[in-house]
Structure formats: C-alpha cells, structure tokens
Amino acid sequence: MWLTVLLLVIVVQTGSQRQARSENLIETQAEIETLFTTEDCVWFPCYETQSCEHAVGIPENIRKREGNSSHCSGLQAVTIEWNPSPYGIEFVQGFRVDLVSLSGPSSVSECRQLVLRDGVRLEPQLIIGSTFCLGSDTLYGAVVYGFPVPPGREHHAQQIQFRTNSSYSNGRRANPSTWTPSRLSFTQDGHDVTVSFTAAADTDNINSYHVYHGRCPPGEPAPLSWQHTHMPHDGAGTVQVRLGSLEPGFNYSVVLLSDQEGAERREVTYFVKSEQTGEGQQLTLTLLLVLFALISTVVTVTASHLINNRKQNGKRGEAGFGDDSVSEPFTTQRVSNPRVFLLYPDTASPTLLNVVLHFATFLQAHCACQVVLDMWEELARGLEGRADWIVRQLAEAHFIVVMCWPGGGCPPGPGWGGFFSLGVSLVAEQLLQARINSSGLSRFIVTCFGQCREADVPGVLDLATKYKLMEALPRFFSHLHSLELLGPGLALHVDGISEETYPATPSGFALYEALRLAGEDGSMESATL
Numbered sequence: 001m002w003l004t005v006l007l008l009v010i011v012v013q014t015g016s017q018r019q020a021r022s023e024n025l026i027e028t029q030a031e032i033e034t035l036f037t038t039e040d041c042v043w044f045p046c047y048e049t050q051s052c053e054h055a056v057g058i059p060e061n062i063r064k065r066e067g068n069s070s071h072c073s074g075l076q077a078v079t080i081e082w083n084p085s086p087y088g089i090e091f092v093q094g095f096r097v098d099l100v101s102l103s104g105p106s107s108v109s110e111c112r113q114l115v116l117r118d119g120v121r122l123e124p125q126l127i128i129g130s131t132f133c134l135g136s137d138t139l140y141g142a143v144v145y146g147f148p149v150p151p152g153r154e155h156h157a158q159q160i161q162f163r164t165n166s167s168y169s170n171g172r173r174a175n176p177s178t179w180t181p182s183r184l185s186f187t188q189d190g191h192d193v194t195v196s197f198t199a200a201a202d203t204d205n206i207n208s209y210h211v212y213h214g215r216c217p218p219g220e221p222a223p224l225s226w227q228h229t230h231m232p233h234d235g236a237g238t239v240q241v242r243l244g245s246l247e248p249g250f251n252y253s254v255v256l257l258s259d260q261e262g263a264e265r266r267e268v269t270y271f272v273k274s275e276q277t278g279e280g281q282q283l284t285l286t287l288l289l290v291l292f293a294l295i296s297t298v299v300t301v302t303a304s305h306l307i308n309n310r311k312q313n314g315k316r317g318e319a320g321f322g323d324d325s326v327s328e329p330f331t332t333q334r335v336s337n338p339r340v341f342l343l344y345p346d347t348a349s350p351t352l353l354n355v356v357l358h359f360a361t362f363l364q365a366h367c368a369c370q371v372v373l374d375m376w377e378e379l380a381r382g383l384e385g386r387a388d389w390i391v392r393q394l395a396e397a398h399f400i401v402v403m404c405w406p407g408g409g410c411p412p413g414p415g416w417g418g419f420f421s422l423g424v425s426l427v428a429e430q431l432l433q434a435r436i437n438s439s440g441l442s443r444f445i446v447t448c449f450g451q452c453r454e455a456d457v458p459g460v461l462d463l464a465t466k467y468k469l470m471e472a473l474p475r476f477f478s479h480l481h482s483l484e485l486l487g488p489g490l491a492l493h494v495d496g497i498s499e500e501t502y503p504a505t506p507s508g509f510a511l512y513e514a515l516r517l518a519g520e521d522g523s524m525e526s527a528t529l
Contacts, residue, residue, distance in 0.1 A: 035117060058158075067079040073133070098143045109357075110132070141161045192243065209241075211229040211255070250272055339369075340400075343403065358507070359514075398443065404449075427444060444461070448466070478492060
C-alpha cells in the first residue's frame with residue numbers, strides 16, 4: 001500500500017528535445033506548479049453546478065512507461081501518460097488518476113486529482129502524466145478521467161492494466177532475508193505517536209527500514225495519501241519512529257518493511273485518541289448515557305411494532321431469486337452497525353475482485369455496516385491461520401454474505417478456490433445446524449449480480465436467503481438492519497438504497513463503475529446495474 005506520487009506535465013516536442021525531456025523528469029516540476037494544483041480526490045467536484053452542463057471527452061492515448069526510479073527509494077517508477085481529448089477541451093477543469101493493485105504482493109489503492117489553475121488553457125498535443133512509485137511483480141489497473149463529468153455522462157472510461165517487473169532490484173541484494181517487523185507497539189503523546197518494533201539482526205544484512213503512514217478518511221478502508229519515514233539500521237535492539245501531528249479521532253494505516261526488494265511487510269491500523277480533561281470525559285459519559293437511553297426507547301418501540309407486524313403477516317416462504325424474500329422472520333437482534341462477513345470465489349478475475357472491493361466499501365460507507373473482507377485483513381488471517389480466521393468471523397458476524405455472479409465459478413467444480421470452498425463448507429454446516437434448531441437462518445445471505453439463476457449458487461446454500469443485486473437492494477438493506485419495508489400506513493425509504501439511486505452516492509457510483517467494467521469485459525455475461 002505504500003507509494004509516493006510524482007506528477008509531471010510534458011509538452012510534446014520533436015526529435016532529440018522530446019527524448020531528452022522525458023529522460024530528466026525532475027525538470028518539469030516547475031510546469032506542474034504553474035499549470036495544476038493537486039487536491040484530494042472527490043467524485044465529480046462540480047456536481048450539481050452549472051459547469052457540469054459541459055461534458056468533456058475522455059483522455060486519449062493513455063499508456064504507461066518506465067519512469068526515473070532514482071526518486072522512488074528502491075521501488076519502480078511507472079508513469080501513466082495521456083493526451084487531453086479535443087472534445088470539450090475548453091471546459092476541462094482537471095484530471096483524476098485512479099490506480100489500484102489487482103494482484104500480487106503489493107497492495108495499492110490511490111488516486112491523484114490535478115486541478116487546472118485559473119486562466120490556463122490546454123492543447124490536445126500536451127502530454128500529461130502522473131508518476132507512481134510501485135512495488136514489483138504486481139498487476140495494476142489505472143483509469144484516467146477528465147472532469148467535469150457528472151454521473152451518467154462518464155463516457156465509459158477504460159482501465160489500462162500493466163504488471164511491474166519481477167526481477168527489479170535497482171542494485172539491491174538478490175537474496176533478501178525473511179525478516180518481518182515483530183513486537184510492534186504504539187505510544188501516543190498528544191498528537192504524536194511513536195511506533196516501536198524489534199530491529200533485525202545484523203546477519204539479516206538490512207541497512208534501513210521504511211515506515212509509511214496515512215489517515216483513513218471516514219468510511220474508506222485505505223488512506224488517500226501516504227507519508228514516508230526512512231530509518232537507518234544502527235544495530236540497536238529496538239527501532240522507534242515518531243509520527244508527528246496526527247489528527248485525533250481517525251484511523252491511521254501504518255506499513256513497515258525493510259529496505260530489501262521483496263521484503264516481508266507488516267500493516268496495522270492505529271486509532272489516534274483525543275485528549276480530554278476529567279470534566280470533559282464526565283460530560284461525554286453523561287451524554288452517552290442519555291443517548292443510550294433514547295436509543296433503547298426507540299429500539300423497544302420499533303421491536304414491538306415489528307413483532308406485531310410479524311404476527312399479522314405470518315411466516316414467509318422459502319427464498320429464491322424470483323421473489324427475493326427471506327426464508328424466515330428476522331431472528332437476528334437488530335444492531336445499528338451490523339457486522340457483515342463477505343465470502344466470494346477467490347478464483348475471480350481482476351474486474352470481479354474490483355466489484356467485491358467496491359461492494360464492501362459501499363456497504364461500509366453508505367449502508368452503515370461493519371464489513372469484514374479477507375483482502376482487508378491479510379495480516380490477521382496470516383497470523384491466525386486460514387481456517388481459524390474463517391471460523392472466528394463466522395462466529396462474530398451478524399450476517400454472512402456469499403457473493404456469486406453468472407458463470408462466476410460459485411458452484412463446486414474445476415477451479416473452485418480453496419479459501420472459498422472452505423468458507424462455503426463451514427457456512428453449509430452452520431446452515432444445517434440452524435435449520436435443525438429452527439433459528440438463525442436469517443444470518444445467511446447469498447447475493448448474485450446480474451442475470452442469476454439457481455444453478456449459479458452452490459446447492460449446499462439452498463437454505464440461505466437469496467437476493468439479486470442491485471435490483472433487490474432495498475430488500476437486502478432491510479434484511480441487514482432487520483427492518484420491514486412496508487407496514488400499516490408506512491414504507492421504508494433510505495436515500496441511495498435502490499437500483500436507480502445508489503449511483504448518486506460516492507461509494508455507490510464507484511460500485512456502478514466496477515459492475516459496468518465487469519459487464520463489458522465479459523466477467524458477468526449480462527450485469528443488471
């Protein structure tokens with residue numbers, strides 16, 4: 001997940017001038033500052049403003065090339081380049097570059113937004129580029145947008161994919177050690193946090209350590225940008241790195257690794273606590289007690305209303321993709337932020353893995369769920385072991401959601417992934433036990449994207465409730481929060497929780513894009529978005 005980003009703008013030149021300019025990228029920094037400002041990424045910053053009435057063409061000639069790796073501290077420099085589209089070029093306000101790792105040892109999800117300064121005009125012959133420092137032997141995907149581009153007029157921007165070299169060494173040792181940071185601890189002092197870990201032995205031939213940290217925005221699993229600290233190996237038994245001026249009340253991701261190429265890395269999340277006086281803590285406790293009393297009253301009234309409705313409606317029938325009904329009344333106790341464990345075929349294509357990531361982000365950012373995804377908890381899964389980790393998640397989750405798609409490899413057969421197979425087997429065992437006990441079946445859910453059939457779902461999951469998304473998104477949401485869609489004189493309505501309105505939310509639009517790309521490349525034969 002570590003990377004630093006160098007932005008460059010290169011004016012197309014002819015002959016030796018263009019070649020010399022591309023070989024010395026550092027000379028273009030002044031042009032970056034005069035043409036663009038760099039801001040945090042937002043989805044379509046001109047949304048619902050008059051300037052959005054002018055759509056612009058998607059950037060052209062998008063490609064990648066090797067950059068100047070001397071600026072990347074041992075990582076590989078890769079430059080994503082493009083030309084502005086002549087269509088609507090007079091209305092261009094800037095560009096956004098999204099880059100994500102699709103497979104391999106490196107974990108990256110990063111974007112950069114270049115905003116055109118006032119009074120600057122672009123020309124189609126300009127080459128605009130963004131340089132990323134990336135880990136080796138990893139498959140990456142990159143998408144470049146020109147904006148303003150309101151939802152629905154994004155012109156189907158295409159993703160380019162590339163893989164970094166596996167033999168890249170940059171003069172480093174060919175046989176790295178297997179050392180990984182251990183005995184990790186955090187000490188907070190005001191707004192500063194000190195990270196301590198056990199140093200490598202001298203026989204490991206490690207010269208220095210890299211520590212990356214970044215703040216995770218609310219509802220996002222990873223930081224938008226990273227800060228890097230370089231610490232030399234001095235032979236001491238413990239390495240201490242001070243991270244200064246952190247913002248209280250936020251999660252920070254911290255990544256530690258040695259200077260060797262291919263080194264084992266460790267990633268942890270630390271919540272920066274806010275300092276409060278004794279009076280402040282007492283006031284906070286009082287407010288929490290009052291809030292708890294109010295919530296308890298609301299939950300009691302709501303539960304009574306739901307119980308009455310269930311007595312009137314009776315037990316629901318068995319579920320199928322035809323009616324999207326649940327297989328039993330909601331027996332899971334209602335919680336404000338239900339914990340949802342996602343299972344998906346681990347042999348899925350990169351575009352389908354992108355759907356999984358954005359679906360998890362949508363549930364967590366907009367649907368008020370605590371999502372557990374193996375791609376977000378690689379460290380815990382490695383420490384506990386695959387089987388123990390899955391068993392713990394099945395026990396702790398309020399809901400277990402198994403994701404399937406048309407022809408996506410969900411039913412048992414050739415190429416069925418080991419991790420997914422183990423998870424489905426454990427879910428099937430718990431489903432059978434819940435059926436015997438006549439309770440708890442509503443914890444188990446199967447979702448299918450696109451034109452699903454019963455044959456696309458493992459037969460051992462027939463007892464689970466099934467939803468076809470995004471068509472049945474309101475029913476799926478009501479199931480997760482144990483709410484009735486309809487009642488006497490009332491109907492449940494939540495903004496952005498329907499097939500038509502979910503793309504209007506930031507995380508929902510990202511999921512919309514991921515589903516569209518999966519449908520276009522054939523990963524899902526006919527996705528219903």
